[in-house]
Amino acid sequence: MSETGQDVWYSWNDASTEHAAEHDGHEEHGGAGGTGLVFDETLRDGLQAPHVRNPTPEQKLGFLEHMVRSGIRCADLGFPGSDPAAAEECTALARHIATAGLDLVPGFAGRTHPADIGAICEMGQRAGIGVEAYAFIGVSPIRQYVEDWDPGLIERAIRTAAAECARGGAEFVLVLEDTVRCTPQVLAGVYDVAVETGVRRLTLCDTVGAAVPRGTAALIRWTRRYFAERGHTVDLEWHGHNDRGLALVNSLVALSLGCARVHGTVLGVGERAGNASLDQIIVNHRLNDGHPYDLRALRGYVEHAAPLLGVEIPRNYPGMGRDVFKTSAGVHASAILKAHRKGDEALKDGVYAGVPARLLGREQEVLVDAASGASSVKYWLTTHGYPAEDSDVVKRVLELAKTRRTPLTDEEIGRVIATGH
Known part of the structure; x- marks a missing residue:
């Protein structure tokens, strides 16, 4: 109970045996596991930090080339609904993927708001390429209390976003901010709307880096079971932050439990303590599951990106640091x-x-x-x-x-x- 008198503090880290103990057939095993892909958030979520430099539009084209050479096949490339300049830049990136024939699926972020979804759809049409709309909304009790939202508003926003994506021709990916601190009761209502609207892609978020591995596993298992019991197929994604230093291990747990994508950024850049480290996820995924990433190309990507982002590679940074071998x-x-x-x-x-x-x-x-x-x-x-x-x-x-x-x-x-x- 908070000082406000509202019961806004919930965490899947403390999920009951009822919610956490049942397995769904996807067991953890050593290292990364699974066949999921790494989703590169460097050029969107990774730039949301005061110490990170925003590369120029021309420099970002180079990022795309390095992603593809490394074996990365999907990425979040911006927030076109934020302003006209961002929409133009996102269009240029999507157009480059199309004209250069890059093996990279472009995703773009926006709120579950018609204006943001419309900007993503319009941008994809202008670029002449299919795009994915990562439409986000906060769902935890603490977010609801702060924003003066309620579950009904959240559910209506999801229905609206799904309909806008269908009209505009973008693939709808529902992103639930702060899922790790959202109650099963609220999630059940949101998931019912996802079933009703035909959502096939769902991103679970550890937005403030609050999850520990057992909480990550409990949330993913409960979510998979909820949809399975309703006969609805949905691909899960995991988006983790590093506030407690656990973003990497949580991402590997998510892969081991069958998540289709896990999100990360080069060198873990991002707001506060950063995001999950994309390069560390990839190294583990390559070593433990044999995923065909090119680690030499990945090293080239990291070394290319670091100065353009205005960050240094720590000398002891796993895999990439000067002194680690x-x-x-x-x-x-x-x-x-x-x-x-x-x-x-x-x-x-x-x-x-x-x-x-x-x-x-x-x-x-x-x-x-x-x-x-x-x-x-x-x-x-x-x-x-x-x-x-x-x-x-x-x-x-x-x-x-x-x-x-x-x-x-x-x-x-x-x-x-x-x-x-």
Whole structure:
């Protein structure tokens, strides 16, 4: 109960056994699981942060090319109903997809309001391409209280949006903001309207990043069961934010439970703590379920997008960071050296790494610093074409390393070899 006296606080994280325990045949398994697709929200939801730069229209065309090369097949490309300039930009993006023959399904966001839906439909017609209308409305009790809405208003808005999409020729995707904090009672009424209006695509949202994995699973299972009991087929999507640092794991849970799409942004950019990280979802989806994403192309996408968005790739960022395949620890270096000598690249790539560097066009790097042992130097010598068993060289390199606060450069090691000091 809130200070207002209204019971506005609900969370599927605390869902009862009745709502959470029954399974629907889609069990979690290791990693991502499932055959769902990643839906790229970088150019819409990802731009809703004060520290993120909005790329120019021309730069956004490059984003589309990188998406396709990476294996991304669907994306949210903007909010055409927000103003005329946005409508023009969205039209240009959709037109480029059509004229260039890109294998990318364009989606566009809008409220469940006739003006927003009309803008999406008109834009698709002008661009000459089929578009998806991601029409959103808040459904949680707290949103209803703040907005002075009621379930009847929400249900009428959904009927109106579905009818407008049907008239304008856009595919209707119903997006339920703050689903994670919406009661089963309200959702039941919304889902009944979805059945009545023939909704086939439904996005469940963790809008404020409040979900934990068990809450994500409980909501998805209950939703799937609700529609199944009414004989209505609907593809579920998951849209997660990272306020509690759980957006990635929640997205993987959603994939494992059969969601057709999960949403994410490059480097997890977005308002507050950001969205689910699209690139981390893809890496896990590729490694655990064999989805044919091109991780080298994905790395190129991230490295292309980061400066245009005005963000840096953290040095320790999974998969993409500068330092994530580097080590100087003696035990690690020893194992990598032994694997290297066995001539097995996959073995060398995996003995001390959970992500194979070669899939990203990278390799394991062993540094020589004050914490290093002889194996680190021997690995460097071996991979640079020098005899690794020259104990004098190994000793001199380690002596130099102990005097430094940062790893030795290749040039410094080479100078020790050449000059003896």
